[in-house]
Amino acid sequence: MKRIDPPAIDDIKELQLLANNHGLGSYPGLMNEYIRFRSQYNVYSKSGGNPWNIAPLPISDDLKKALRTHYGSPPQGRLQFLKKYRRGLSPTICPMCGGFGNGTLDHYLPKEDYPEYSFFSKNLIPACNCNSLRGTTVKGVASPARVIHPYYDDFLQDRLYQAVFQGEFSAPSISIEIIDKSHPEFDILKFHLDEVIKNEATQGWFEKYWSDLSQRPHDKLELVLPLPAQDVSGADLKVALERYRNHMDKDHDTPNNWLSIFYTGLIKDHNRLDKLAAVINSKR
DSSP states (O other), X not given: OOOOOOOOOOHHHHHHHHHTOTXXXXXXXXXXXXHHHHHHHHHHHHHTTOGGGOOOOOOOHHHHHHHHHHHHSOOTTSOTHHHHHHHHSSSSBOTTTOOXXXXXXXXXXXXXXXXXXXXOGGGEEEEOTHHHHTTTOOBOSSTTOBOOOTTTOGGGGSOOEEEEEESOSSSOEEEEEESOTTOTTHHHHHHHIIXXXXXXXXXXXXXXXXHHHHHOHHHHTTTTSOSSOOOXXXXXXXXXXXXXXXXXXXXXXXXXXXXXXXXXXXXXXXXXXXHHHHHHHHHO
16 A cells, blocks of 8 residues: 555546537537536535535436446547556555556546546555456445545555464464554554555465465575674564665655555564574574
8 A cells, every 4th residue: 555646637628628528428418518517516526526525427328338438448539547547656666555566547536436536546546456356446434434446535645554463473364454543543443454555466366475484584594693693582673674674764754555564563562583593593
């Protein structure tokens, strides 16, 4: 997860040019709805995309289809930012789940339910498949539970999540939890954790990373272990890993990338650090 700035796009201009284009399938429907669309854009920007504050426009099925087509196959010379920003806004980190890399420019408010935002730049976020896996889910049963918005939620600059290890050393159960149970946005953090972060890909990454680290900690942590080679204690390892975690924060411009989440939890697990230090000492 990562707070990023939205693309600097004149969405009203893009909307107007599309609405005036007689050669598009969205004409004249989009022209007839232009004023209401412009109003919806303003509502979105003022409310930070909050789905609790935005009611979808009732529009015809034909116009809905045409709008989605514009997103999937932009008209010649229009909506060129779609390709430009697909990887350019956050090329190394998925702003939605904190995983590494992203593959698309996807919708925050789903285009199936909010077709008027199909090509609205503030509703299009770079993401990996975590965003598509949530389907059309964007809010819970009661306010304020909703998905985090990387363009508007400044609390993404805080350290929000940590890994939790339970069970045996070699193959623990690993989960992710909210660090601050009294966080003012706890309901949002919990909903986002359940609907976006938790999936098989995330779980698989954390389990594989621990498997590699627990078997070859001397190799994986070579750059942060003291030189020349010497025995380390769990306390020594905690200091080294905290420094490494902080470096990952800076390297990825967010404390909510998967590595930082992983190590934030690990440095609090003193028994596991002691065992990891013992493996390092036996192999260096």
